[in-house]
Amino acid sequence: MQVPWDDLCFLFGEIMYGGHITDDWDRRLCKTYLREFMHPKMFEGELSLCPGFLVPPFTDYSGYHGYIDEHLPPENPTLYGLHPNAELECLTVASDNLLRKLLELQPQDSSRGEGAAQSTEEKVKSVIEDILERLPEEYNMAEMLTKTTERSPYMLVCLQECERMNRLLAEIRKSLDELDLGLKGDLTISSSMETLQCSLFNDSVPDSWARLSYPSTKTLAQWFGDLMCSCRELDSWTQDFVLPAVVWLSGLFNPQSFLTAVLQSIARKNQWPLDKMTLTVDVTKKTKDDFGHPPREGAYIHGLFMEG
Template identity: 35%
Template sequence: LVSQWKEIYDSGRPHEEQFPGRWSSLVGMERMVVLRCFRPDKLVPAVQHYRDSSCCSPLVFILSSGSDPTAGLLKFADDLGMGGGRTQTISLGQGQGPIAARMIETALRDGTWVVLQNCHLATSWMPTLEKICEETITPENTHPDFRLWLTSYPSDRFPVSILQNGVKMTNEPPKGLRANLLRSYLSDPISDPAFFTGSSQQEAWQKLLFGLCFFHALVQERRTFGPLGWNIPYEFNESDLRISMRQIQMFLDEYEEIPLEALTYLTGECNYGGRVTDDKDRRLLISLLSTFYCQELIQQHQYRVCEGGDTYYIPPHGPYESYVEYIRSLPITAEPGVYGLHSNADITKDNQETNQLLDGVLLTLPRQTGGGAKSPQEVVDELAEDIMVKLPCDFDLETVMIKYPVMYQESMNTVLRQELIRFNRLTQVVRSSLVNIRKALKGQVVMSAELEDVFNSMLVGKVPALWAAKSYPSLKPLGSYISDLLARLHFLQEWIDNGPPVVFWLSGFYFTQSFLTGVSQNFARKYTIPIDYISFQYQVMGARPEDGAYVRGLFLEGARWDRERGVLAESLPKILFDPLPIIWLQPAQSSASQQHSVYQCPVYKTSARRGTLSTTGHSTNYILTIHLPSDQPHKHWINRGVACLCQLNH
């Protein structure tokens, strides 16, 4: 049985596989609950395949710009034997209401389908439709095969009761690399023959034009991969593409030799780069652009624009139609490798979509329960009591100051004291809010808006905003957050009881930059070197080092650490994060710490990666950049979005 489950786990489409043994009888919601346990990344496709409706529940298509579900709906009707005269459609508008009512009346008896399109255009008839749904479409009067389909743009005049009782769906417009490229080539100015053929260096112009459009699609579509794609999701748009096109055309007409450096600067630093605020994102943008703005693209026949495979290349010089035809021949969905990412990036993206879906479902959670289940108030009261029992007392700062006084030679004493102050502030907020929420549930104090937020967050397993405001950055749910907080407090207590650890838990610090400064300061004072001249060397590795510090607790995302060869390597399938071994942060004078064949890997506190500049001048998320040995070009890992994280989301 285990081998059968392993086969489904390893499948590319587990939501379509038959479950083994007695689990094979599961359908619908129960089947999706099981799938959520071992392949949460495929929950959204499973929901899309989930079909459940009754003859008395209207099926509502919520329209979005650029999408029309009618063709797909009629094909679906044909597949189920409801095509032809068994499905009647009508577009609502002035005077169409009575005709639609007669259609519904006939279909109720005959067991056919009725499709009412554009309900938002017939707002005056909506009350009548609401009455029909409530009074006429009842189990006694309705044929089991009858279905009522409605399409409408979001409208405040649409009946709420129909939305509550109906099945809601939406059909998104096509997206992806191919759709993006096609949109560029079918839009002005590329679709204008005068523009497309209007360059003195026609072959180079068309190749660079296609390369630019591919780059434009690439930077837009990488946003779907979250922080792996970009730390901050920038709104690159058509105006960036248009100005870059015209600059290529202008430079080709004015210079015999193509000035690629100037074009790279204008496109990468000004047009697209002007929107980029994160320096790691800027590094990625230039890396991606270097694939397209190069001599190889102009000189080679069918230049490959991505690693591996022969599908994506610059088409040979030809008429406008040949480029459109080539774009239409591309796969509808591009593999992550096309974007420079590892295949595991799809799992990360799908997990994010699943989390968004489940977060939305949690918002609809009822606050009242029936039967023998515990009430929300009882659940929160028990949870608050459990956390309070586990939470240790505040650190005694006076005792610590006596044991670890401020010393010129040992900056770590100051680091420890500052950490204890910050964690005391956090645990005091957590403890007082838990005491007050329990009192409020018993009616001893007023349930303020702040306490209500704590109650609602605890009920759905989220960290309350009141705590987050005084906390270190974390994306963990409530249970994991409390476990992580207790582990950090234990780490500091061990330090107090037994002295500085041999290996520091880098992820356990509230303000990690303070620890890094302390390490540098100890080295600077020991060897009388200005601290501004010191940077770290990084050695992935036992007694405590003479200088610097051993640190642990980092996770690699987008790559793994090859422990045999001691270099970065490609991630293993379905393993998204790889724990790094102990690292020696070794201070050295900056000129002496330059290394070759390394990847400059950014370290972040959470997987969100993006942060803001705090009042101390440090980022709220980015910590530092460490140098990891690599046998691949620097650009390879930049495109992969490789980074180190101090903590995971679970």
């Protein structure tokens, strides 16, 4: 007599247990586990429920409890099919969240620097004034399109970066103006304004800005400094749409589009099939100031970091 494995998988995955699962992805995960474990190897003692944990032998209820307590390995990423470094990332994120929450719980009625006491509103107002004073104007896309009729891959990347920068600058200016009016009493303080105020006080990048920005883990002051550098890079790039001598890759909103543009540019120049091309990277011993013009093929980049 053969065990009807398919029927058992359907019974457990769709009726007895799976029928109580409301999320489609959770039900899919349940079916995956069933397909992985519900087969004849369960009775051969060769099936591992996880690395280092074999299927227990036939016993009673208390015997299964004892087997689990004695043989189940300590929880680690490999039990879930993940790389061991996943635990480092998980603990890092948990630590960052914990420290961020502790920072948010600190009293917000005194300044953290030297000098006299400073209220939350006073500090936030000074941050608003400083950012609005330094915030550049948005790029005139219509004017830039009239500078040249050429639509090279690098020019398209530049235009896309300017469009993304415009959306970010507009959101920063709009949200700060609204918060400034709210602090003056001209507008009712909303929950989004309170969140923005808390972020400005804690020197963290507001979520509404981060969603439109390039990836960064820096504080607000450092992040805004990078934003100014990105604007200066775009200002230089949009003068004549000539590829800069060295491109700050980590300062782009979409670095992958620039890497694709490198391939497209070389493919068009040499009439090579794009799908057959790959990127190669050569690390030089020079700094970005040592280069006065871009290479004949490819591009010089800087701003990469090694982790680990």
